[in-house]
Amino acid sequence: xxxxxxxxxxxxxxxxxxxxxxxxxxxxxxxxxxxxxxxxxxxxxxxxxxxxxxxxxxxxxxxxxxxxxxxxxxxxxxxxxxxxxxxxxxxxxxxxxxxxxxxxxxxxxxxxxxxxxxxxxxxxxxxxxxxxxxxxxxxxxxxxxxxxxxxxxxxxxxxxxxxxxxxxxxxxxxxxxxxxxxxxxxxxxxxxxxxxxxxxxxxxxxxxxxxxxxxxxxxxxxxxxxxxxxxxxxxxxxxxxxxxxxxxxxxxxxxxxxxxxxxxxxxxxxxxxxxxxxxxxxxxxxxxxxxxxxxxxxxxxxxxxx
Amino acid sequence: xxxxxxxxxxxxxxxxxxxxxxxxxxxxxxxxxxxxxxxxxxxxxxxxxxxxxxxxxxxxxxxxxxxxxxxxxxxxxxxxxxxxxxxxxxxxxxxxxxxxxxxxxxxxxxxxxxxxxxxxxxxxxxxxxxxxxxxxxxxxxxxxxxxxxxxxxxxxxxxxxxxxxxxxxxxxxxxxxxxxxxxxxxxxxxxxxxxxxxxxxxxxxxxxxxxxxxxxxxxxxxxxxxxxxxxxxxxxxxxxxxxxxxxxxxxxxxxxxxxxxxxxxxxxxxxxxxxxxxxxxxxxxxxxxxxxxxxxxxxxxxxxxxxxxxxxxxxxxxxxxxxxxxxxxxxxx
Numbered sequence: 109x110x111x112x113x114x115x116x117x118x119x120x121x122x123x124x125x126x127x128x129x130x131x132x133x134x135x136x137x138x139x140x141x142x143x144x145x146x147x148x149x150x151x152x153x154x155x156x157x158x159x160x161x162x163x164x165x166x167x168x169x170x171x172x173x174x175x176x177x178x179x180x181x182x183x184x185x186x187x188x189x190x191x192x193x194x195x196x197x198x199x200x201x202x203x204x205x206x207x208x209x210x211x212x213x214x215x216x217x218x219x220x221x222x223x224x225x226x227x228x229x230x231x232x233x234x235x236x237x238x239x240x241x242x243x244x245x246x247x248x249x250x251x252x253x254x255x256x257x258x259x260x261x262x263x264x265x266x267x268x269x270x271x272x273x274x275x276x277x278x279x280x281x282x283x284x285x286x287x288x289x290x291x292x293x294x295x296x297x298x299x300x301x302x303x304x305x306x307x308x309x310x311x312x313x314x315x316x317x318x319x320x321x322x323x324x325x326x327x328x329x330x331x332x333x334x335x336x337x338x339x340x341x342x343x344x345x346x347x348x349x350x351x352x353x354x355x356x357x358x359x360x361x362x363x364x365x366x367x368x369x370x371x372x373x374x375x376x377x378x379x380x381x382x383x384x385x386x387x388x389x390x391x392x393x394x395x396x397x398x399x400x401x402x403x404x405x406x407x408x409x410x411x412x413x414x
Numbered sequence: 415x416x417x418x419x420x421x422x423x424x425x426x427x428x429x430x431x432x433x434x435x436x437x438x439x440x441x442x443x444x445x446x447x448x449x450x451x452x453x454x455x456x457x458x459x460x461x462x463x464x465x466x467x468x469x470x471x472x473x474x475x476x477x478x479x480x481x482x483x484x485x486x487x488x489x490x491x492x493x494x495x496x497x498x499x500x501x502x503x504x505x506x507x508x509x510x511x512x513x514x515x516x517x518x519x520x521x522x523x524x525x526x527x528x529x530x531x532x533x534x535x536x537x538x539x540x541x542x543x544x545x546x547x548x549x550x551x552x553x554x555x556x557x558x559x560x561x562x563x564x565x566x567x568x569x570x571x572x573x574x575x576x577x578x579x580x581x582x583x584x585x586x587x588x589x590x591x592x593x594x595x596x597x598x599x600x601x602x603x604x605x606x607x608x609x610x611x612x613x614x615x616x617x618x619x620x621x622x623x624x625x626x627x628x629x630x631x632x633x634x635x636x637x638x639x640x641x642x643x644x645x646x647x648x649x650x651x652x653x654x655x656x657x658x659x660x661x662x663x664x665x666x667x668x669x670x671x672x673x674x675x676x677x678x679x680x681x682x683x684x685x686x687x688x689x690x691x692x693x694x695x696x697x698x699x700x701x702x703x704x705x706x707x708x709x710x711x712x713x714x715x716x717x718x719x720x721x722x723x724x725x726x727x728x729x730x731x732x733x734x735x736x737x738x739x740x741x742x743x744x745x746x747x
Contacts, residue, residue: 121566125567125571128567136579141586246732247724249731250675250725251724251727252679252686252699252727254682254686254706254720258702259720262713262717266713355574355687356683371578371687371689375582386579390575
């Protein structure tokens with residue numbers, strides 16, 4: 109019952125957040141100087157016709173209400189500039205499937221590498237392996253994704269000539285994947301290490317050892333299970349990171365994903381695209397946050413519902 | 415009366431109750447010096463070698479960024495045509511770019527921007543977050559719930575998206591405002607791009623700090639000294655300023671310190687995407703993105719700004735961790 113109440117509360121809060129974001133973005137966007145047709149080679153007259161055609165001459169609050177009405181029907185409108193006339197939802201679906209392919213690979217890589225390294229470091233505290241992992245993970249979380257991308261380009265593509273620079277050639281997905289996975293993998297390794305160290309000091313493990321359980325069972329069955337709980341909370345920021353990291357990775361490696369539209373739609377004032385991408389990303393991140401929080405409380409009953 | 419030989423009673427005399435001589439502990443060699451919170455923290459910090467090395471690097475970076483450009487014969491926007499496209503050499507230790515600008519000076523200016531962004535935004539976050547959090551924590555009840563709902567909503571907003579939109583919106587009005595108002599003339603040198611970044615931090619980044627402060631205040635406000643202060647007629651504003659905030663200042667400083675690398679991260683990210691500081695001003699992010707086009711023939715142009723930004727963030731991360739452990743030993747992992 110308490111769980112249900114908590115979930116309902118969180119879902120409502122998520123809906124409110126999304127609404128606030130939609131509203132804020134819509135009005136902020138209209139405050140930006142310029143309009144979608146400013147670079148059009150057309151005369152003033154034609155521009156006026158275009159503006160009238162898309163209803164951009166009406167007061168902002170009327171445009172806003174109309175947008176909301178269409179949005180509730182599932183219609184995000186058509187792109188004004190970037191891919192003129194195509195439905196925004198189509199563009200998002202098509203390009204996000206590319207982003208998602210790389211994103212999921214990066215997610216898998218980050219979780220795998222992060223957990224394994226974190227476990228090694230945590231179980232072999234203050235040994236050589238632990239020190240090496242700690243140094244590298246500290247460096248890893250200090251490099252912005254474009255730095256990682258540049259290093260990969262210089263070392264793997266230019267000097268060693270192992271991988272192609274362009275995404276379209278075979279194996280082109282490897283470098284964007286490593287770029288996206290680097291930070292989360294290092295962060296996860298640190299998180300897992302700290303969490304294992306904390307769990308290893310708990311009384312129930314001492315009890316198990318005292319009862320004569322083998323070290324293998326104690327560590328791999330009982331300690332690891334509990335030390336993975338805090339890791340769940342990181343999954344939501346991890347998704348957000350891989351999404352926003354996509355802006356950089358996709359522009360460096362020329363990946364035809366959704367990230368590369370993000371900046372260009374704002375600078376070209378493609379209103380429907382700005383709204384579509386913002387809503388899509390925000391919804392994705394908010395839903396991930398929601399799932400993680402609920403999962404976290406279900407997995408660990410010690411955490412109180414407030 | 416005859417003494418009972420089985421009695422366990424101590425034989426006491428009035429001499430046992432005389433005060434100890436003044437120098438008793440010193441003579442017994444057990445005297446301990448009484449040290450305050452800050453001194454104890456500083457001693458813990460000094461014992462942490464990694465944090466001290468990081469602090470040293472930060473100081474070197476500050477000198478590099480603020481004094482370096484004065485010593486260099488070039489300025490960050492000066493184009494020496496005859497020196498265009500040079501590899502690192504004695505005259506230009508980091509080489510020059512396509513337009514003949516010295517990359518070392520541009521890196522110094524970029525480092526300066528990163529550091530300024532880090533410190534200013536940490537201050538903004540510290541001020542707004544602690545005021546908001548302590549008001550919510552002290553007020554409690556409906557006010558607290560309402561204020562924390564706002565925090566929850568801002569917390570769930572993907573900030574990078576809003577940062578870009580807000581920045582686009584406020585850049586141009588800011589430009590005209592700075593150009594038209596004489597009082598803001600001094601701000602012109604900083605540039606509207608940077609001010610817009612600060613405003614965005616002020617709007618979005620304080621929520622984490624507000625949550626931490628509120629949690630601390632909730633713990634503190636049920637303690638006796640708060641009740642005592644209230645009984646003596648202490649008003650809320652004074653309570654926050656003189657009793658509550660000073661008691662969680664260690665954690666506030668540690669959290670603000672760890673805010674610095676994340677602010678620097680965001681600025682570099684924005685500049686890399688071309689929406690940070692405006693040209694010809696150099697930022698470590700924009701330096702890298704400019705250099706990326708010629709990466710196959712001029713990799714050195716990418717290397718120096720990339721190493722610098724990583725070094726800045728790394729040293730702030732390590733120093734911040736050390737500072738947190740020193741100021742708040744309970745949080746140490």
